Amino acid sequence: CTTVCCLCLGILSLRDLVCMLVRFLSRRRRRPLFLVLDRFLEQSVAHPDKKFLVFGEESYTYSYTDLQSNKIANALRAQSGYKAGDTVAMFMGNEPSFIFTWLALTKLGSPAALLNHNIRSKSLLHCFNCCKASVLIAASDLKDAVKDVLPSLLEQNVTVLLMAKDSDTTGIQSFSEQVEEATDAPLPRSLRSHVTFKSPAVYIYTSGTTGLPKAAVVNQNRLLTALVILSSNGVKQTDIIYVNLPLYHTAGFLVGLIGSIETGTTIILKRKFSTSQFWDDCRKYNVTVIQYIGEVMRYLCSAPKRDNDKDHKVKLAIGNGIRAEIWREFLNRFGNIQIREFYASTEGNVGFVNYTGKIGAIGRVNFFHKKLFPYALVKYDTELDEPVRDANGLCIETRKGEPGLLVSKITDIAPFAGYAQNEEQTERKRLRNVLKKGDLYFNSGDLMSIDEENFIYFQDRVGDTFRWKGENVATTEVSDILTICDCIKEANAYGVQVPGHEGRIGMAAVTLTDGVQFDGSKIYNHVVKCLPSYARPRFIRIQDAVEVTGTFKQIKMKLVEQGFDPGRIHEPLYIIDDRVKSYIPLTAEIYSNIQSGNIQL
Structure with missing residues (x-):
């Protein structure tokens, strides 16, 4: 029965794929160019009084949104330092x-560079300079952050506009009053006559878990394809979507905003994700579709249980990064919600969707998908940090069930636009001579595996996987196992170097469940039972909070650099001790003996 259901759903996904392609190609042939904006204008004409956006107690119709954007555009045109088409x-x-x-x-x-509102100082200037913008438009509550970099912006003759009615800082103009006084007359199409499908639409910055963020170029063609994300997953005009992920990032912008423009869905916009307010908001606004990414689902599952956990109208959750055990717990606790797990990256050229609901999988691959978007899983050497190649210099495809690096062929249908002002990083994502001489693939940086039923599973990021005792260790697996233990709330696993040892040994930064003490014996028994010896974290670091990016990706690099030195780390540190079958405090003496080689790990 399960096999038949999966087959039917596989056919359904193929049908959806064909429908999407037909719609996309028909729009591509329209003249003048049909862009995402044109779909929004269609919706505002067809449903002018429908709520497009709800923010707290305020709501905005499609018609109001259209007119308000006209006012902003006309106010911007009046700026002496700006001309239509400039990047903002x-x-x-x-x-x-x-x-x-x-x-x-x-x-x-004008292309829009979507700056992460959490960045400051050097990172803010770096991200701004990546896109060569002539104008910066900032929210009123970010005025101090703008002031910190204002001298550098003014040196570059940047027009700085603040969404506020007044500004007491020279060089920062109050923009809200100008918007209020501007006309809401429509903008002539000629202002965007220079735009092609290859023109940059937005710059979306990668999370930057290490180093400075990179500005991924999302062109108009890519934006047009993003229209179908929600509709292809069954979202209708009558649905209400809860968008609480950052709009500056791919999930919030492409899935939440662009996807809703296609369907004519009402968006419930939240300033930021809140575990305590999530379900109350869903009930208040009659939400039917929710988004998730990274750890969001786990945060929801770790919240105190309520009697009304299943009292809501949510029928669909769409996102990526949900772990298998959290998936099961989420469904058991919050009811029969269809979870559409997908795989995609901001700059990548291939994606997968789990239409079948197979817990743990990010999708199911088939012949037609691979024909349209050629990809492969190739063997990867985590020690050398590069693909394994044969005697002919070509990559070696993995067998079923064997982890491999996902690479996807760069074609006209599946292009890779790269990063703005960063050819070095762009080239690093290009992989040449993969399956035959002269071919060109996109290096996803993600390790995947495919099982005998063609379900595909995410294993780990290349930089996150480490090698110990000749074995590859996936940090996500270790983190998953640790968080099953009821005294551990969050876990961030990684590998650290040890003098005199090859590879990297396992370590984990964890937070404890509220009101629960660290139990070294209990955790020891748990990891021994669930993990092979080479994958067990030898060191555990207790933190008040696991540091994450704006989209809840765990930050590892700083932890890796600090290692397990109690002289540098002022948080509780523990080391596994097989003699007493427990994790014991890591003292300066033990650390010294490890460094000198008196203790072998």
């Missing part, structure tokens, strides 16, 4: 002005 950097959080401003820029044919 948006430094704003999740608020209605973000959406109004982005629509205004599309009407002017």
Whole structure:
């Protein structure tokens, strides 16, 4: 029965794929160019009084959004330092002005650089300079962050606009008053006549778990394809989607915003994710579709249980990064919600969707998908940090069930636009001579595996996997195992170097469950039972909170650099001790003996 259901759903996904392609190609042939903006304008004409956006107690119709974006666009045109088509950097959080401003820029044919509103100083300047913007539009509450980099911006003759009615800082203009006084007359299409499908639409910055963020170029063609993300997953005009992920990132922007423009769905916009308010908001606004990414689902499952956990109208959750045991717990606790796990990256050229609901899988691969978007899993040497190659210099494809690096062929249908002003990083993502001489593939940096039923599973990021005792260790697996233990709330696993030892040994930074003490014996018995000896974390570091990026990706590099030195780390440290079958405090004496080689690990 399960096999038949999976087959039917596989056919359904193929049908959906064909429908999407037909719709996409028909739009591609339209003249003048049909862009995402044109789909929004269609919706605003067809449903002018329908709620497009709800933010707290305020709501905004499609018609209002259209007119307000006209006002912003006309106010921007009046700026002496700006001309239509110039790149504009948006430094704003999740608020209605973000959406109004982005629509205004599309009407002017201007690419928008979506700056992470959490960055400051050096990172802020770096991200701004990546896209060569001539204007910075910032939210009023980010004024101090703008002031910190203002001298550098003014040196570059950047026009700095603040979404506020007044500004007492020379060089920062108050923009809100100008917007209020501007006309809401439509913008002539000629202002964006220079735009092609290959033109940059937005710059979305990668999370930057190490180093400075990179500005991935999302062109108009890619944006057009993003329209179908929600509709292809069954979302209708009558649905209400809860968008609490950052709009500056792929999930919030492409899935939440762009996907909703296609369907005519109402967006419930939240300034940021809140575990305690999540389900109350869903009930208050009659939400039917939710998004998730990274650890969001686990945060929801770790919240105190309520009697009304299943009292809601949510029918679909779409996102990526949910772990198998959290998937099961989420369904048991919150009811029969269809989970559409997918795999994609901001700059990548291949994606997978789990239409079948197979717990733990990110999708199911088939012949047609591979024909349209050629990809392969190739053997990867985590020690050398590069693909394994044969005598002819070509990559070696993995067998079923064997982890391999996902690479996807760069073609006209599946292009890779690269990173703005960063050819070095762009080239690092290109992989040549993969399956035959002269071919060109995108290096996803992700390790995957495919089982006998063609379900594909995410294993780990290349940089996160480490090698110990000749074995590859997936940090996500170790983290998953640790968090099953009821005294551990969160876990971030990684590998650290030990003098006199090859590879990296396992370590984990964890937070404890509220009101629970660290139990070294209990955790020891748990990891011994669940993990092979080479994968067991030899060191555990107790933290008040696991540090994550704006999209809940765990940050490892700083932890890796600090290693397990009690002289540098002022948080509790433990080491596994097989003699007493427990994790014991890591003292300066033990550390010294490890460093000198008196203790072998």
